[in-house]
Each structure stands twice: as structure tokens, then as C-alpha cells.
Amino acid sequence: MSENTTAAGAASENLFRNALPGILSLHAYTPGMPIEELQRKLGIADVIKLASNENPLGPSPKVSAAIAEATKGNLGLYPDGSGHKLKNKIAEYHGISADRITLGNGSNDILEFLARIYAGPGRAVMFSDYAFAVYPLATLAQNAEAVVVPSHGADHPTMPFGHDLAAFTRVLKTRPDVSLVFIANPNNPTGTWNTPQEIEAFLDSVPPHVIVALDEAYFDYQDVELRSDARVWLDRYPNLLVCRTFSKVYGIAGLRAGYALSDAKVADLLNRVRQPFNNNSLALVAAEAALADQEHVKKSVELNASERIRVGAELQKLGLRVLPSQANFLTVDFGRDAAPIHKGLLERGVIVRPMGSYGMPNFLRVSMGTVREDDRFLSALREVLAEGQR
Incomplete structure (x- = not known):
């Protein structure tokens, strides 16, 4: 050598x-x-x-019009760091107060915020195997331990490779160091899901100091009868946080916008680590226009x-x-x-x-x-x- x-x-x-x-x-x-x-x-x-779960129809025409109008303004100025208008539109849509909303540069941003706040050395983060790749990335980046719960087996009669929330409950009882739980519903990359009854039973079993992040990036694609009413759960479970994104059904993945619904105290913590101006001006107006076009x-x-x-x-x-x-x-x-x-x-x-x-x-x-x-x-x-x- x-x-x-x-x-x-x-x-x-x-x-x-x-x-x-x-x-x-x-x-x-x-x-x-x-x-x-x-x-x-x-x-x-x-x-x-056909690799990244984008909306093949792209954004609403109203989004394109809103972006075109926004480019006539002064893009040399910083965006509204609070996202005031968008947060109020999201609050109105969900019937929730704006102080319970946190904006992210895509919902991935929210997952990173949670790991920065609740993970770290001596703590553990729990999620299923065959779940979204960002969960272990966010966990290990904070030097926390990843507690990976085996999914339903490949031969499960109804939900192969799906989240086994009963197993989550059993593991959680043996791991007092778990501070954060990620649940994707529906799950990426498998497409599998948990029923509202399964999720609610799990939430009932979680200690109040453990934060549960319910990642609902694909919520709108679920059949209506399978959708969870997480908005009601937020009032019952202050330790629950719900993630949503504008990247999937709203068709603006290229602009990166997402948000979290949570208890106001959790939102306050999220906003302490959120980078200023994490949503650019075009993303803010595009997300607002996208939310308005439910057709x-x-x-x-x-x-x-x-x-x-x-x-x-x-x-x-x-x-x-x-x-x-x-x-x-x-x-x-x-x-x-x-x-x-x-x-x-x-x-x-x-x-x-x-x-x-x-x-x-x-x-x-x-x-x-x-x-x-x-x-x-x-x-x-x-x-x-x-x-x-x-």
C-alpha cells in the first residue's frame, strides 16, 4: 500500500x-x-x-392559474413564514383551530420534526417492517433505536405484509423507552391498511406520553367506509398527530407542501424546530388553490x-x-x-x-x-x- x-x-x-x-x-x-x-x-x-405515486392528472387547473398569478408578484421577497392564509384554509377544511396546524415542506418534513423532538439517544421509535423508508432514516439520524415490529406475514388471509397493531400494543408494553410511533395508513410501499377499529384500539393502549404519528398521505384514495375520522380522535388523544400531504391526490409533488394536525402544544413544539420559510411562496398559493378544488x-x-x-x-x-x-x-x-x-x-x-x-x-x-x-x-x-x- x-x-x-x-x-x-x-x-x-x-x-x-x-x-x-x-x-x-x-x-x-x-x-x-x-x-x-x-x-x-x-x-x-x-x-x-409509474414509480413515485404521483397523481397522473397533475394539479388542478386552478393551481396552475394561482401559480401564474403569484409569479407576477415580487418573488424577491421571502414568503409568509407563518403560512397564515394556508393554515387558516386547512383549519376551515378540517374544522380545527389554526394553532393546531404545522406546515411542512411535504409531510416528510413533519416526520423529521417529530424525530428531532421526540427521538434521541436512549429513546426508541416504533414502526412496522415494510413501512415508509423515511421512518428509519429519521430515527437513526437522531441516534435513537428503531423498534421494528413484524408485519402480518406474507400468507395472512386478508392483509399480507400489513401493520399488525395488536403486535404494536404487545411490544409497547415491553418497551418503556419508546417515545414515538409511526403508523402509515394506508401503508407505503404495500398499499395495505388498518381499520378504524384497529387504530382506535391501539390508541387506547398507548401511554399518554408516547406520540403516535398517523401518516395519512394516501387517505383520500381509501374507500369512504374505510377512512378513519382522525379529526375526532385528535380531541380524545392529545398524543396523536395526523400527517397529510399535497403531493399525492392534490398533484403538486414538485412544490413540496404538507401539514400536521395535532394538539396545540405539540404544534408549538413542531414550530420551534421548523425552519423559517420551509414553504416557498408558490407552494403556499398552490396548496391553497389545490385544497379549494375538491372536484x-x-x-x-x-x-x-x-x-x-x-x-x-x-x-x-x-x-x-x-x-x-x-x-x-x-x-x-x-x-x-x-x-x-x-x-x-x-x-x-x-x-x-x-x-x-x-x-x-x-x-x-x-x-x-x-x-x-x-x-x-x-x-x-x-x-x-x-x-x-x-
């Missing part, structure tokens, strides 16, 4: 020496591949993306519901197992390593999400698109599967 190599190694060790152990244990979150990246890599001009939400939900049924049936005709979903995606079991199938789809200009990083290497997650986009995915998949059988 040369002296230069030895010196370089020593320099690298010095750079990591004072980094927090939790950070050193992390792997960076890998988002769904952008369309431009596939175009660059393979030279494919016509690409569709666009209805149209988006109806398209998703019909495509989720149709695409799921077509996948089952191909002999594939499709996990139950109440979100805007389907998670598909190919019964073998799905990496070659993912590669074959990319070569045909179709981007879906591999699940290897979630410990599900035989699965791909497919966002619901327009009818045309979904037909193209199904056609490409048939080609890939047929090619693999030769």
Missing part, C-alpha cells in the same frame, strides 16, 4: 470521526427514477413514470379507483399476486427476483419502483396512471414476461 493511499484513508477516517453513529449507519433514500435520467441512460425519448380531488380519486381494479385484474390474469391496496399504487409479487423484470420495463420506457430496498426483492410497486399509461405498462410487462419464458 502506497503512502498516498494510507494518507487518503486516514483523511477519510478523520472526516467520519465526529459524525453521529446513527448517520454513519444510514443509506441515503433513493427516490423513484426521474424520466430525464432514463432518457439519458438509455436514449429513450418516450418514457412514462379535481374527486376526479383523481375516481380515476385511481377504477384503474386500481382494472390493472389489478389484468395482473392477476398474468398469474401474479397483487397485494390488497387502498392507495394509488399496486405492489406486485412476481414469485422470483423482480430485478430483471424491472430492467426489462426500463428498456421499454416504463419506470416502476423496485422493492429490494424494502426487503421485498420479488416485488415491484406500480403507481396508477392514466388509462393510456397503464395500458402501456401492461403491454410492456407482457412482453418482458414472455421474453423471460423463452
